[in-house]
Amino acid sequence: MTGPSDGTTISHLPEEILANVLAAVSDTRTRNSLSLVCRSFLRLERKTRTSITLRGNARDLHLRPTSFFHVTHLDLSFLSPWGHALFCNSSTTASADPRQLALSLRDAFPRVTSLSVYVRNPTTLHLLLLSPWLDLRHVKLIRWHQRPPGLPPGSDFAALFSHCRSLTSLDLSSFYHWPEDLPPVLATNPAAATSLRRLNLLTTSFTEGFKSHEIESITSCCPNLEHLLIACTFDPRYLGSVGDETLLAIPSNCPKLSLLHLVDTSSFLNRRDVEGFAGEDARVSRATLVGLFSGLPHLEELVLDVCNNVRESSFALEVLCSKCPKLRVLKLGQFHSICLAIGSQLDGVALCQGLQSLSVKNCGDLDDMGLIEIARGCSKLVRFELEGCKLVTEKGLRTMTCLLRKTLIDIKVSCCVNLDTAACLRALEPIRNRIERLHVDCVWNELKESDNLGHGFLKFDLNVMGEMCSSDVNGTKFVDYFGDMECEDTSKKKRQRCKYELEVDDCFAQSNVGYWDRLMYLSLWIGVGDLLTPLPVAGLEDCPNLEEIQIKVEGDCRGRPKPTESEFGLGILACYPQLSKMRLDFGDTRGYALTAPSGQMDLSLWERFFLNGIGSLSLNELDYWPPQDEDVNQRSLSLPAAGLLQECYTLRKLFIHGTAHEHFMNFFLTIPNLRDVQLREDYYPAPENDMSTEMRVGSCSRFEDALNRRQIYD
DSSP: OOOGGGTOOGGGSOHHHHHHHHHTOOOHHHHHHHTTSOHHHHHHHHHHOOEEEOOSBGGGGGGOOOOOTTOOEEEOTTOBSTTSOTTOGGGSOTTOOHHHHHHHHHHHSTTOOEEEEEOSSHHHHHHHTSSOOTTOOEEEEEEOSOOOTTOOTTHHHHHHHHHOTTOOEEEEEEEOOOGGGHHHHHHHOHHHHHHOOEEEEOOTTOSSOBOHHHHHHHHHHOTTOSEEEEEEOOOTTSTTOOOHHHHHHHHHHOTTOSEEEEEEGGGGGOOSSOOSOOSSBOSOOHHHHHHHHHTOTTOOEEEEEEEEEEOSOHHHHHHHHHHOTTOOEEEEEEEOOSOOOOTTOOOGGGGOTTOSEEEEESOTTOOHHHHHHHHHHOTTOSEEEEESOTTOOHHHHHHHHHHTTTTOOEEEEESOTTOOHHHHHHHTGGGTTTOOEEEEEOOOSSOOTTOOOSSOOOOOOHHHHHHOSSEEETTEEESSTTSOTTOOOHHHHHHHHHHHHHHHHHHHHTTTSSOSTTOOEEEEEEETTOOSTTHIIIIISOOTTOOEEEEEEEEEOTTOOOOSSSOOSGGGGGGOTTOOEEEEEEEEEEOOSSOOOTTSOOHHHHHHHHHTTGGGSOOSEEEEEOOBBTTTTBOBOOHHHHHHHTTOTTOSEEEESSBOOHHHHGGGGGSTTOOEEEEOOOSSSOOSSOOSGGGSHHHHHHHHHHHHHSOOOO
16 A cells, blocks of 8 residues: 555545444444545445434434435434334324334335334334334333233234244333233244244333243243343242242253343342341242253353342352353352352352352352352452342452452442441452442441541451461351361462462552552442542542443432531542543432422422532533432422533533423523433333423424534534
């Protein structure tokens, strides 16, 4: 290739090479910029774009783009007004024929293999599939509104299975329906059911989930499933709870499964008052677990979030390790005795040496030595989650991070009574310059700025532990833990102990070197009434590459006194120079949306307290969940919140997961580069007939027209 002096540019490259270059670009804005370079770039960009999400108002569907013939993934779930039926008369032009619009949409994107769409009622799918895509393989249905009354069972899925007999993947995780809707449709469409390879039924709006006989029916109708995610209940007090028979039926009906998620619906509530042992035992025996694991040899990812006690699971987990050699991801909820940590012999989950991701939730007897044994055995862990384990302390977590310092980059610690924020961050010091994703709970325990958080911690002396025949530390017996109990050679045992001691000592010696250099994502939980301001003092003061933060505030504002401080503390996040994305979730914060009792604050005043200081952040994207009043099912943006969000002058995208009055939305028109704004009621139950102006189609259209009329400078 000749040099630039000869006038040669990148556009002179062969089209095949340029197409490969453009295909490797995934960022939408970058692709849009490339398409403006010249006509050849425009043609190649359209040719190599395989995914598109349609935005804008559904009334303008007749203005759909017509140059993306190679798109294979089409997302129609974010059209405005969000949550309305796609082809209803109120959301389209008066002269438009819904059937013609549906057919023209099919012609504009002829190669679609993956479709996401908000289905308010069955008419949407019926119209959209009048002339179905021949190669359609994956469908994701979305609906947060209640199921339309009077529909016969299975009406939501009838058109889908009758028109798409080669469907291989169906995602209903965000689609509200009745559990009894699906099994009859699968039974009456055996060809479509047999072709299914992936089925996601983790619908978060369920209260009881699928019953045992429904799970057995679904798995028998879909024998070729490779991925199955399903919400159910394991509580033996409920009729249709999942027990031994259902668990044994799954591998018998679907032996090809490589991914299996069985999640109790009570886990969707994210209860924080459950630590360790639950009140009831699940009807899951050791023999059943052995049979389940033995029947799924191709398993690569397993989630069993039972929310009821599964005791003495160590032996069953050893069978899992031997029968499922491809297992890489494992999550266990309410499993006990997962790792006995007796002597130096690895047992239980510690034998799963190929694991790359492990999540342990509400394990009542997991202690520091169990955690260390897991680190010794699962030496390839990249991601680790620890939730509701009350016996784990800072010493155990710190030793574990030392042993996994070469691989661990994603960690979550939550609801552990002995691990407040400062203790957790101290325990993570050995790998803080490697962690890329982190979740911690903001539990300050009267943390002060004068506290010295970098020193003074304890660690296990592994040599002393090895030399002890038997001693009691924190109630746990250590019997020659890091030695080989079967070996009579004392020098060999000492060398083994010395190896672990050198590794951990070296890790501890280097723990104060460096900062959170690679941390790009931070997730925080904080209770109502607590402040965010101690966060830097706790140990997160220097995160130079932090790009995204998620903050979830949870609790009941009712009955709480007025905060003594004027603001929650969002302003302290300005110390993170690269922070550009924020998910600010007050969806589980409850209070009075209307008039509050005398002496208490309503939600508008709480929102002012929470959002003070947000204008000092240089955010590009913001997802905001307003607090709620459960009594009136209202999550609405208040006047103080709208005024404070208006101060985020760098925003380009703003998504409010709730409602807002039209004149409050008009505040956002003063944000110079704001391009994308939407109200999304993606919570259950989404309001059906809200009479406030923001819910009306005309109000949304007027705001979007005003937003689109503005000149965007970049």
